[in-house]
Amino acid sequence: MRLWVAMDQPDYSYETAALNKGYIRIAGVDEVGRGPLSGPVTAAAVILKADSLPERLNDSKKLSAKKREAVEASIFASAEVAIAHATVEEIDTHNILRASHLAMERAVAMLDPAPDYLLIDGNLIPAGLTLPAEAVIKGDGKSLSIAAASIVAKLARDRIMVDLAQQFPGYGWERNAGYPSKQHREALVNLGVTPHHRRSFKPVHKILYQE
Numbered sequence: 001m002r003l004w005v006a007m008d009q010p011d012y013s014y015e016t017a018a019l020n021k022g023y024i025r026i027a028g029v030d031e032v033g034r035g036p037l038s039g040p041v042t043a044a045a046v047i048l049k050a051d052s053l054p055e056r057l058n059d060s061k062k063l064s065a066k067k068r069e070a071v072e073a074s075i076f077a078s079a080e081v082a083i084a085h086a087t088v089e090e091i092d093t094h095n096i097l098r099a100s101h102l103a104m105e106r107a108v109a110m111l112d113p114a115p116d117y118l119l120i121d122g123n124l125i126p127a128g129l130t131l132p133a134e135a136v137i138k139g140d141g142k143s144l145s146i147a148a149a150s151i152v153a154k155l156a157r158d159r160i161m162v163d164l165a166q167q168f169p170g171y172g173w174e175r176n177a178g179y180p181s182k183q184h185r186e187a188l189v190n191l192g193v194t195p196h197h198r199r200s201f202k203p204v205h206k207i208l209y210q211e
Contacts, residue, residue: 009058010147012050014119014136019050023117023132027080028145029108030121031100032060032153036178037188037204038171038197039164040085041096042157043103044149045111045118047080054078059140060150072155075148082110083156092200101126107149121146168194 018026031043048054054074056067063071075081084106086099094102105128108118118133120126121140125133139146158177165173170191172183178196180203188197188207197204 008141010140010142010144012048012053012144014134014139014143015048015050015145018117018119018134021117025111025113025115026117026119026145027108027111027115028119028121028139028143028147028149029104030140030146030149030153031103032150033157033178034096034100035180036161036176036198037180037184037201038088038173038178038194039157039161040087041091041100041103042083042085042153042160043100043107044084044153044156045082045104045107045115046075046145046148046152047111047115048145048148049078052078053144054148057144057147057151059147060154061140063151068151068155071148072151075152079148080111081148081152082107083152084110085157085160088196088198091198095200096198097124101128105129119143119146121150164196168196 015026025047027045027047029045033041056071084103086103091099104126118131120133120135123135123137125135136143140150161173161177171187176184193204193208
């Protein structure tokens with residue numbers, strides 16, 4: 001039985017349960033970027049150290065941009081971190097779910113030495129992950145390791161979109177990170193589709209193949 005923090009904060013109980021089973025290197029894994037119309041999907045895998053947990057860790061969606069930056073610095077200073085992506089082409093070739101799982105698999109593979117147990121955000125364990133693993137629904141709000149991965153993945157992807165916004169101005173990617181905001185949708189109509197748009201997504205597909 002796991003204890004739940006009254007303030008609805010992620011804690012270290014999932015990791016402790018795995019440690020009690022004899023696992024040593026427990027990685028939290030999360031992805032960001034399923035919903036945008038443009039840009040890659042990004043995943044992170046993070047192994048925290050029980051004796052030096054970063055302070056103020058929380059689901060990235062519950063932190064301000066400034067707090068995310070501060071916590072990210074603490075994560076990189078005290079944990080093992082890997083970041084990986086799946087491209088727009090892979091999203092369109094497979095589908096967004098499989099591409100998200102590819103990014104997760106790649107992030108896990110980059111950890112060296114490899115983890116021996118995985119805490120995966122969501123209700124599915126990616127097919128390419130053969131390590132012992134546990135899917136945790138809404139895990140970024142429950143597990144500190146997954147919360148750390150959510151912060152790292154979000155900031156990594158946001159920075160990619162800021163860079164792409166310099167190359168393709170007008171879509172507001174520096175603010176909307178590729179999500180279908182009003183500005184982004186209007187720019188799609190007025191400026192057209194870029195090489196970084198996901199052609200398999202309905203709003204983009206509609207513009208490309210409208211009569």
